[in-house]
Amino acid sequence: MITAISWRNVWRSKLRSIVIMSAITLGLTGGIFSVAIFNGMSEQKLRSAIDVQTSHIQIHQQGFRKNKDIRLYIPHLEKLKTEILSTNHVDKWAIRTVISGMAATSNGNAGIQLNGIIPEDEKQVTTLSQMMIEGEYFETQRKNQIVVGKKLADKLEVKLGSKIIVTLQDANGEIVGAAFRVSGIFKTPSSLFDESQAFVRKGDLEKLAGQANTSHEIAIRMNNIEQVPEAIHELQAATNGQPLAIESWREVEPELAYLTDSMWQINYLFLAIILAALAFGILNTMLMAIFERVKELGVLMAVGMNKFNIFKMIVLETVFLSLSGALVGIALSFALVKWINQIGINLSMFAEGLASYGLSSIIYPNLDNEFYLSITLMVIITAILASIYPAIKALQLKPVEAIHG
C-alpha cells in the first residue's frame, strides 16, 4: 500500500510533477544525446586510427617504435609468420617496411614516414584503399608508385602522375634517393595522418634502402577488438624468447587509449553534473510536497505509521517522480541516438578543425545499451539522495504539532 500511496502522491499536484518530470526528461535527453555524440566521436577516432594504419596489434623488434632505426627489422620473419599462423585468433595480417624520409618536389618538401607495403595484404588489414579520392591504390604493377595523403599532396603541390623525390638514410647510413610517381591520393579523417604518411610497394622501398626482405612492422587485425588481449597472450607464448615487442593498439596509440578510457569518465561526470542540477529541482519539489502535507504526515504518524515507513514512502515517491521523467528522457534519447546514428550529423563546416583532431566531418552518435541501464541506476541513486533531506524534514515533524498545524 505504501508503494501505491507514493505513486498516487506523485500525481496529486499534476502540474508541479509534470514540470519537474519535463525538466528531467529534457535534461537527460540533452545530456545523453551529447554523451552519444562525444562517444561517437571517440569511437570514430579510434576506429579510424585502427582501420587506417594502427590495426589491433603490432609486432616490432624491441626498440624500433622508439628509435625508428632502419636496422631494427624483425628477425627470422619466416619463422615468425609460421608462429603467427599457429595461433587461434590471428588470421589477417600485413607486414610493412617503415622508414622515415624526406619527400621533395620542385615546390616544396616535407618529412614523411614511408610505409613499404604489400597492397593485397594491406587491404585485409586496413581500409586506406577505400579512402582514395584520386587515382588508385596500387592497382597496377608499375614500379615506384607512391600513394600520398591529400594534405601532403597539397603541401608538395603534386597531383596524380607528379613526381616526388624520396630521400632516406639506408642501412649503411648513406643518403639515398629515388623518384616516385603519385598514383593515388587518399583522404582520411586525420589531417595529421594525411600530411605525414606515404605508401609505396614494399619491394620498391627495400630496393631503395638496400635491404631485401626486411620488415619492421607486422600489423594484425582481429575480428573482434575484445580478443586482442587473448591474441597477444597467444603471440607472446608462440614467440617466447625472441626480442619482439608485441603490442596492442592501446600501447601503440597511448593517447587514443587514454582518450577512450577518459571519455567514459568524462561522460559519466557530465551526466552526474546534469543529474546533480536536476536533483536540486527534485529536492525542491519534494520539499514543497512535504510542507503541503504536514498535517497528513502528522495523522499518519499519529495512527501508528513508523518512521521507516514514512521514510520509505517519501523515498519511493521521489524515485517514482524522477524515474517517470527519466524513463521518458532515456527512451527519447535512445530513439534519437539510434535515428541520428543512421543518418549522421553533418559538421562539414567544421571539417578542417575536426580533421586536425582525427575526426570525420560526419559524426555518428552512439551509445552502448549498458549505458542506458547505468543512467537509470544513476537516476535512482540521484532520486534517493534528493529524497533524504525532505524525508528527514518529514521525520522531524511532531505528530501533535503537525496535526494541529
Place this chain on the structure above:
Amino acid sequence: MKSRFQLNYLLARSQQKTSTMSIIQLSNISKIYNPDTVPVRALNHVNLNIDKGEFTAIVGPSGCGKTTLLNTIGGLDHPTEGKVIIDHTDITALQSKALINFRLHNIGFVFQDYSLLPVLTARENTEFIMQLQNRSKKEYRQRAEELLKEVGLGDKMDFFPSKLSGGQQQRVAVARALAPKPKFVLADEPTANLDSKSTNDLLDIMLKLNKEEHITFLFSTHDQRVIDKARRIVVLEDGNIVKDEVLTVSY
C-alpha cells in the same frame, strides 16, 4: 441537570473506581507549554479513569485543555508531570518507537477534519492501518468490508474521499479508527465540520458500536448534540476537571 450533591457524588464515585476496571488511568497529569519562556499550564494535576465501554465526552470552552488531554491520552503529547496508564502500560515511559507501535495496536483516532488519505479509497484507507499491523490480506480485506458496511458505506467502498460527503468521510474515519481493533477510540471534535443529519448519523453509529461491541469512545466536543448523547461528561476549565458526570439513566 443533576444537583450539585449528585454531581459531587458521581465525581467521587468515578475517582474511586479501581484501577483494574479502568482502561485509561491519568494520574496527576500536568502539561505546561513554554516552561522556560511564558509558561502556559494546559492541564493542571488531572486525575481521570475511563472504563472499558464508556462513551465519554470531554467538554469545556476553547483553550480549556480538551485537545491537550486527548493528545496526552493518545500518546501524541508528553505530559510535563504525571502518568498515563493505558491497559496497565505506562505510555509516558515508552520510547518513541515503542509508543508509535503502541498507538498502532491500541488506540483509534478520529480527527475533526476526517484526515483521510486523499489518494486512497474508503476501503484502502481502512485497510491501510491493518497492513501496517502486518495482518493478512484476507483478514484486512474482510474486516475493512465489515466495518465500512457497519458505518453504512457498503456501497461506497471504492470511492475516493473527494467523492464522499463530510459525514461519509467521517464515517470512513471511524471505520479506520476501529480497523486495528483498538482498546479505545479518541475523537477530537468529530462532528465539528458536520451538518445535523451527518452528526446524528455518526453519533448513531458510534453509539451502536459502543452498545453492541462495547467499544470505548472518548471525545472532545463543543457540540450540544454530542453532549446530549454522551453517557459521561467530563468538564474541563483552565486545565482542571471541574465536573465529571456519569449519566447512568440517560439511555
